[in-house]
Amino acid sequence: MKSSYVRFAALNLxxxxxxxxxxxxxxxxxxxxFRLAQLFFDPVTHGFPLRISGPLDFWGHTMLKLFTVWILVxxxxxxxxxxxVDALKPWRRALFLFVLMAGCAAFVVQTLKGVSVHSCPWDINTFGGTAQWFPLFGPIGAMSGSGLCWPGGHASGGFAVMAGYFALRDSKPKLARAILWFSLGIGAVMSLVQMARGAHFLSHNLWSMWLVWATCFVIDALMRIILPPARVAR
Structure with a gap:
């Protein structure tokens, strides 16, 4: 591997x-x-008012999710x-890596979320629910609730776009950096939407970002061995 990638890999690790x-x-x-969740919680109604906000649910949840799905599609x-199409052939490797990494990252997050024992803020007793909160790596509480809320699945769609950064980092560095910032930005917006609705804690979304980045980094490293750029047909 080139020394530049070794340095990049070391910084990532x-x-x-x-x-x-x-x-x-x-x-x-x-x-x-909890401190951030309290900003969106109404102690009078014992709930998150924005949970049932039509515009926020439609634009911030449904439409943003569809937007990130359509990017992958x-x-x-x-x-x-x-x-x-000959004009697209130089982009074939980048497109393949983007689809592979983004798809795998979303799969990892959704799989972990599907078996999670950690409940969403709106299900926790502090915020009007019945579930008991417990630390991420701590003993499972006796009243853990329905779970299925770690890591943040919604935000992972936005963060998964960062696969484009890894796919284009060598061939189109400026475009790659622009995609990275776009991904972090839209992921942050999607995270904030879910926090405002009481659907996720900040840490849920931070771990979603971490898992997406780690997945993309690992796949990128493996593909440099399996399918190095020089061996891709143009």
Missing amino acids: IGLLLSGLLFTWIARDGALD IAAVVLVVSNW
Whole structure:
């Protein structure tokens, strides 16, 4: 591997380790998560008023989710079409990596969310629900509730777009960085929407971002061995 990639990989490993420790520390007692959730909680009605907000649910939840899904669908379609369109052939490897990494990242997050024992804020007794909160890596509470709320699935759609950064980092560095910032921005917006609705804590979304980045990084490293850029037909 080139020395530039070795440096990139080392920085990623260090960054993932340090951010993982930071996110674990943030979720150790739920203090920050609860403090932010309280900003959107109404103690009078014992609920999150924006949970049933039509515009926020439609534009912030449904439409943003569809937007990120269509990015992946369009990329997959263009990848297939690139087999017959010469102008798209130079983009074939990047498109393939984007679809692969984004799809796998979303799958990882949704799989973990599907077996999670951690409940959403609106299900926790502090916020009008019945479930008991407990630390991410702590003993499961006797009243853990329905679970299925860690990591943040909605935000993962926005963060998954960062697969484009890994796919284009070598060939189109400026475009790759623009995609990275776009992904982080839309992921942050989707995270805020779910926090405002009482659907997720901050730490849920931070771990979603971490898992997406880690998945993309691992796949990118493996594909550099299996399918290096120099061996891709143009």
